[in-house]
Amino acid sequence: MQKMVIIANGAAYGSESLFNSLRLAIALCEQGPLELKLFLMSDAVTAGLKGQKPAEGYNIQQMLEILTAQNIPIKLCKTCADGRGISSLPLADGVEIGTLIELAQWTLAADKVLTF
DSSP states (O other): OOEEEEEEOSOSSSSSHHHHHHHHHHHHHHTSOOEEEEEEOGGGGGGGBTTOOOSSSOOHHHHHHHHHHTTOOEEEEHHHHHHTTOTTSOBOTTEEEEOHHHHHHHHHHOSEEEEO
């Protein structure tokens, strides 16, 4: 089974970078057996906050829920979350705080790493 890691950096809203990384993650899961992991860094960590209700357009939290329902690990960079003051806020179901060491381990174990 192929192992992939997606690293996303773009803000949850205002940029389509994170949105596109999640679209690809969902599409990859639909293609068949795959071990996929998602690591959110920089401004993308705000996507992991619980209770987001965008007025219109796409809903990042719903996209994360689709992935976590398929047991895709989703981690937020601890340093990035700390820097934005969100480490102690409630996270969306299935989303966890992760470390750069975990990302390094995921990267070394992966067949492919995609960055957005």
